[in-house]
Amino acid sequence: MTLRTACLCGIARDEAAADVREWVCYHLGLGFSHVALYDNGSREPLREVLAPLVARGVVSVTDIPLRDAPQLSAYFHALRLWRGRVFWLAFLDIDEFLVPLAGIVPDASGQALSRLLRPYERFGGVVLHWMMMGSGGHLRRPPGGTLANYDEALGLDSHVKSIVRPELAARPLSPHHFAYREGAFAVNEDGFPVPGPCSYPTARHLRINHYYYKSQQDFEAKIARGLATPVPGGFRTLDIFYAGSRLPAARDTAALRWLEVGAAWAAQAGWDYPSQSLPEEGASAGSPIRLGHCPEMQALRQLWQQIDELCRRGVPEETVFPLRQRLWQQLCRLYVARGVREAAGAASAYWRELTGKG
Secondary structure (H helix, E strand, O other), X not given: OOOOOEEEXXXXXXXXXXXXXXXXXXHHHHOOOEEXXXXXXXXXXXXHXXXXXXXXXXXXXXXXXXXXXXXXXXXXXXXHHXXXXXXXXXXXXXXXXXXXXXXXXXXXXOOHHHHHHHHHOOOOEEEEEEEEEOOOOOOOOOOOOHHHHOOEEEEEEEEEEEEEOOOOEEEEOOOOOEEEOOOXXXXXXXXXXXXXXXXXXXXXXXXXXXOOOOOHHHHHHHHXXXXXXXXXXXXXXXXXXXXXXXXXXXXOOHHHHHHHHHHHHHHHXXXXXXXXXXXXXXXXXXXXXXXXXXXXXXXXXXXXXXXXXXXXXXXXXXXXXXHHHHHHHHHHHHHHHOOOHHHHHHHHHHHHHHHOOO
């Protein structure tokens, strides 16, 4: 296993070829060493859509049959396949783009991703929040790519997506989060444990731009494709699109700084690659819209750092345990107070599992 190599895993069915190519080239340019795609019965096979990069060995396509919950099956297969072969394994959908924020300048080296993930190498995984991106008023699919056409941000969402260390991740529990082995767990960018699919929204260094809506034409195609992971109440209707179009939005150009990183990969494959000029000097360069920030988190982060330091010094667990208990109790209360009850339930369950108190 080469240290700090990263593979990106995704599943798709009947996605537009241009969208898949943009997504693959962008993430290869960002620093992923390989993209492992699972084709869930696309009419135009992904192996053909991506043939030049499949031939180069940087993209692989695995056919996965139409069945219930194919996404979790694909994720479990990817964990087993890439364990011991890469340091990081990321799980994103085709409408989700990993976007570096402050502190890293785009370049041609492809090292941005490695530098951004380095602080989290001690953990089982790192989770990143969605920045929900709006439709921009598009009814029909506009020419050009996703990143260039949709720059209206609706705000950070409490849901997360995962980048895991395959040897420490046991299995997917949802498209958002994983079970871990050997006492490992996932953290957010603050180094704060996140045992469930949701957490308090934070995005100072990395986030996931979720282009959930795109144009009405795209959303209608999304409805027709259905869900890769069926969830209660997870059906989609055009009412959801119209409701999203009425949400307040702010222009956010963070992704545009990284737009060109995939151009070289597209050129090697002989594909057109969408482009757009960078914002003028002084214009917004993508300061994240930070929702859900609360001063209580500072105290919890300090408590976590205190626990981490005690563990590093080899302090006996019976001394550390009361601090752990207080941390999780306060975390659950904060989640409830902020309306993230799903995360509160997951945190409580995780604590019971850790302590053996069912």
